[in-house]
Amino acid sequence: MDGQLSLFDNDPELTKEYESLVKTLNYHCERYYNDDEPEISDAEYDALNRRLKQIEKEHPEMITKDSPSLRVGWKATKGVLVKHNVPMLSLQDVFSKEEVDSFVDDTIEALGPDTEFLVETKIDGLSMALRYENGELTMAVTRGDGINEGEDVTMNAKVIKDVVKKLPEPIEYIEIRGEVYMTREAFENVNRKAEEEGKKVFANPRNCAAGTLRQIDTRITKQRDLSLFIFNVQETRGREFKTHLEGYEYLKRNGVKVIDQHFLCKNKEEVWEAIQKIGNMRGQLPYDIDGAVVKLNNIKDREKLGNTIKVPRWAVAYKYPPEEKETVLTDIEVGLGRTGRITPVALFDPVILCGTTVQRATLHNQDFIDELDLGIGDTVVVYKSGEIIPKIKAVNKSKRPSDWQRYHLPENCPVCGHKLIREENTADFKCTNPSCRGQLQFRIINFVSRDCMDIKGFGEEYIKELVDRGYLNDIADVFELKDKRERLLEDKIFGLEKNTDKILSSIEASKATPAEKVLAALGIPNVGKATAKELLRYFDSIDDVMDASVEELTKVGDIGEISATAIHDFFEDEDNRKLLERLKAEGLQFVKDKSETGDKLQGMSICITGTLPTMSRDEASALIEKNGGKVVSSVSKKTSMLLEGEAAGSKAVKARELGIKIISEAELLSMLE
DSSP states (O other), X not given: OHHHHHHXXXXXXXXXXXXXXXXXXXXXXXXXXXXXXOSSOHHHXXXXXXXXXXXXXXXXXXXXXXXGGGOSSOOOOSSOEEEOSSOOOXXXXXXXXXXXXXXHHHHHHHHOTTOOEEEEXXXXXXXXXXXXXXXXXXXXXXXXXXXXXXXXXXXXXTTSTTOOSBOSSOOSEEEEEEEEEOBHHHHHHHHHHHHHTTOOOOSSHHHHHHHHHTOSOHHHHHHTTOEEEEEEEEEEESOOOSBHHHHHHHHHHTTOOBOSOEEEESSHHHHHHHHHHHHHTGGGSSBOEEEEEEEESBHHHHHHHOBOSSSBTTEEEEXXXXXXXXXXXXXXXXXXXXXXXXXXXXXXXXXXXXXXXXXXXXXXSHHHXXXXXXXXXXXXXXXXXXXXXXXXXXXXXXXXOTTOOOOOOOSBOTTTOOBEEEOTTSSOEEEOOTTOTTTHHHHHHHHHSTTTTOOXXXXXXXXXHHHHTTSOSSGGGGGGGGGGHHHHHHHTSSOXXXXXXXXXXXXXXXXXXXXXXXXXXXXXXXXXXXXXXXXXXXXXXXXXXXXXXXXXXXXXXXXXXXXXXXHHHHHHSHHHHHHHHHHHHTTOOOBOOOTTOOOTTTTOEEEEESBOSSOOHHHHHHHHHHTTOEEXXXXXXXXXXXXXXXXXXXXXXXXXXXXXXXEOHHHHHHHHO
C-alpha cells in the first residue's frame, strides 16, 4: 500500500484521470447491461476503455477493486437470478491488424503450425445461454455478471422463433451460447409503432433486443420479433465435440441457427482476409455486427490455453472503426411528428456508408444544430451509429461557403401555422394546436386512451378511419358521433349495430371522467397525467387553470416557467377556448371532485416497485394520490418512500443505497387508517 500511495502522491494528475475513467466506465457499463440505455457510442466507450487498460498496463499497482477491467459484465438486478454453470466471459477487443497478427502468431507458437482459426461475425445483441436436458429446453439465462449469475429469461426465450425447444437428436446435457438480436426490419417496425403511439423510441437494435428479452409480458417479446444466433457450445455431457465446427454441424442438424458467416483459416494472412471480407459485407447483412471474432476451432487447443479471469485466451474480437465520409448539406427538411414534435432532418449529397447509400440524417432539435454550428452549404462528416443510423458528427468549417448563415428552426408549425412551444426541460418544440391535421390522429388516440378519457373499445384503427373519412376534425367531434349513428352504420365504421351502440355508449359514459383526466386528455404541452393532477390539487377547476397567470401556474409543484408559459399560451389561444366550450357543453367534468380525499401523504413523493400482494400499481397510485401523495417513476434523493412488492428490482437497490424509507403494502394501508 505504501508504494501505491507514494505513486499516487507522485502523479496526482494520472491518479485523477484513472479514478475518473473507472467511475465513468462503471456508470456506462451499468447503463449498457442493466438499463439498456447507453449514453455514448461503442467507439467512445472503447476509446475510454483502451486508455484505462493502458494506464493499468503501465501502472498495475494503481488497479482498484472496482476497475471494469476486472469484471466481465455487470451484476444482474432484475428478475430471478440463476447461477452460471459455465462462465459467460467477454472477449479481448483488438483494433488493428498488428494486434490480430500478434494473436495469431502467439497462438501458433504455443500450439503448433497445424492450428486452425475460425473468423465469424460478432453479432451486436444480448448474450444468452440455453440449457437442454435430454433434448428438452430447461433454462435460458442472460450473461449478468458473466461469472456468477445471470437472469432467468426462459419464458421469453421460448417465444423467440429461432429458439429450438426440443432437439431431435437428444444428448444427456448440452449448454449453448448465442446472441439475441433484432434484424433492422424488426427494429424499424418496433420504433415505427412506438412513434405512432407517442412512446420513446429505441436508440438501436441492441438496446431494443436487450430490453425486450427482460420484459415481464412474453406477448411483447413475441410481437417484437427477436432473433438468435448460436456461436458456442459451452458444455456437454453424454457427447463430446472435437472442434467448434463439429458442434455447429450437430446444432444445424437439430434445427439450431448458428453463426452463418464464418471462415476456416490457417494463418494470419487468411485471418485478416476473412476479417476484411466480413467488414465489406456489413452493409448487406440484415442485422448489425460490431466486429469479427477470431477463435480456435479445436476444443482441446482451447482447453490448453485456458482463460484469464475475464476473457478466454483462445479468442479475440476485432472491432471495425466507424466509417465516416464528408458530404455537403443541401437542405434541412422540417417535419411534424404525430405527437406534434418538430423534427429537423438534414438532406445531403448521397454517400455510401457500410454498404448502403444515405442522404438523410436527423438533426434532433435546435440545440443540436447550434452545437454543430450548422448551416446550409456546410461540408459535414457523416457516420452510421451502430452501423445503421446515419448521423452528422461534425462540420468541416474550412470548407464553409462565404454566404453561410447558421440555421434556425421556423417559429410556426409547418402544417397548420400555429406558434411552436418549447417543451419543459427539453430542447424539443411542439405544435400546440389540438386541431392540427398533422397530429390529429395521435391527439385523438391520446384523448380516448386509458390514462385520459378511457373510452373502451375505441381503438386506433377506428380513429384512423374516422379521421380519414372526415368524421373527426378535432377531439370534440368524438362526442358528436352519436348524432351520426345512421351514417356510421351505413359506412360500417364500427361494424354492426351492436358494436356501434356499444362504442357510442362508452363515449357517453366517459363524460363522467374526473376533471384531472379531462385536463390530461387535452394534449397541452408538458401536461400529462401527473401534472394534470398537480394542477387540480391547486386549482378547483379547469376553468381556474384556464384563467391563471403564468406566475400563478409556477406556484404549482414541479411546474417551471416554460411549462407554465406553455399552459397559459394554450388557454389563451382562441381556437382552444372554443374547443373547451364545446367539450363543456357536451357535459365533460371541468370541476374537481372534492369528496373522499385526505392529506395523510401530503407533500410525499412515493415510488412503487415490484408486485404488490392485493393491489395493482394503478390502484396503489390512485390511493396514494387520493391521500395527497405524489407517485414518481424513479428513485432519487428527493423520493420520500419506496412502496416495495415482490420481485423488486434496481429501484429497491438504489433506495437502500440512498437510505430512503421502504414500506410494504400493509404499512401503507396502516399509515392511511
